[in-house]
Amino acid sequence: MTMSETVMLWFDWHGLTLAGSLHLPSQERPHPVAVMAQGSGPADRDSGGYFGPIRDTFVENGIATFAFDKPGCGESSGDWRDYGLEDRAKQMVSALELVRSHPSIDRKSVGIFGHSQGGWLVQKLASRLDELAFAIASSAPTLRxxxxxxxxxxxxxxxxxxxxxxxxxxxxxxxxxxxxxxxxxxxxxxxxxxxxxxxxxxxxxxxxxxxxxxxxxxxxxxxxEPHEPVSDLRSVRCPFLAVYGGLDTLLPPWRGAEESGRALEAAESSDVTTAVFPIGDHRMQNSDTQEFVEGYLGLLGHWAADRAR
Structure with a gap:
């Protein structure tokens, strides 16, 4: 595990106090950063431990990470069930503003990562925001x-x-x-x-x-809420990586990869990549070993680092 400094941060959003952790690499500052979005359901800033290896991969590649507890989870106030996709996207925008203001962060090199429903948020924000350095949607549905x-x-x-x-x-x-x-x-x-x-x-x-x-x-x-993932993908404005596991049973992965790839070809951004790991499940893990499939973490870290420089 890579050594990093952890900074606790809080921000206000429409009467809520949302709490999260900023993990900083040991390299010279300021750092690029990936703001991370969990999937559906209740989730703390570590997504029940799922984010740990992903966070470490980013940090090893010189990229800080920030994730926050969903409302009503961990140290955040409120109730996550009160908020749909649009509100979650707006919470992410506030988190992006927070990390941009931090002295250890390179405000011109801020990206986003989202898993599952969090990938829906990545699709939305990558189609709306001009200033993102990169966006990664992992196991993100293309279905409405x-x-x-x-x-x-x-x-x-x-x-x-x-x-x-x-x-x-x-x-x-x-x-x-x-x-x-x-x-x-x-x-x-x-x-x-x-x-x-x-x-x-x-x-x-x-x-x-x-x-x-x-x-x-x-x-x-x-x-x-109106939500059109394929339309969002066609409007992506930043370097974008879509990743799927070929054995995903929670969404149709090969259809998702095909639709993502086709939509991204029409996107404003020309730096777009779609990847499928054939033996990966929805969590991009080997379901027999519960370990991330070979190459997944490396792809995330190296791809993001190349765009964050």
Whole structure:
């Protein structure tokens, strides 16, 4: 593990206090930096430990990192379920402003990294911000939110061995929930009309859970927001790396790589790369060893360092 200095930082965002850690390399300052975005669900600044080796790779290559606890996680106030993709993107913008103001950071060499849902944020910000030195989207869907929810549902049941009839029933429930979200139905209604009857089905334990009004509020926000990943990719303005694992079961990786590559060819930025690691899962790990697939960490560090100079 590379030695680095860790600086605790806080910033205010719409009444919240968000807390994070800035990891600084030992090399001479000022440093380039990668601001990191976690995937979906509750997550602290280390993403439950997942970010550790990725952070170390950046630091080894002379790139500082900053990540912050999601609202209501770690030392951050609030509740992550209150915020959809747009608000998460705005929180990232505030984090970028924070690190740019730090004396140890080269304000002209600031990039972003995001995994899974965090990759959606990277796609958004890379299409909107002119001043990014680089952007890396790892296992980022090219599906729209509603499509991704249906994909999650189908493949969760398929992996658990349910037959096609069960999968069809589960997808019918998922579609009904999406319609209820669009129509503004509250949790009590969808619990009584949809979730409780479905809970008697053998496949329900494999269905993505919605536990209480907070979860439902979050789902309704995600579904209501316009989000067009392929359109974002076509509008990328900075050096961009899209990485997929060929054995990912949470999104269609080969389709994602093809759509990313095709969209990035039309982007404003000419420095774009799409890579697939054939034996990588959604976490870019070998599912048998739970270790990152060979070459993944090296690609992240070297690719970012080449753009951060």
């Amino acid at each position: 939110v509603r499509e991704q929810i249906l994909y999650d549902c189908e493949h969760a049941l398929r992996i658990d061995g349910h037959d096609q009839r069960a999968i069809s029933d589960a997808l019918s429930l998922a579609n009904a929930l999406q319609l209820a979200a669009i129509n503004g139905e509250d949790y009590e209604s969808i619990s009584h009309d949809l979730l409780t009857p479905a809970s008697q089905e053998p496949w329900y334990s494999s269905f993505p859970t919605i536990e209480g009004p907070g979860d439902w509020h979050h789902v309704t926000q995600l579904i209501a």
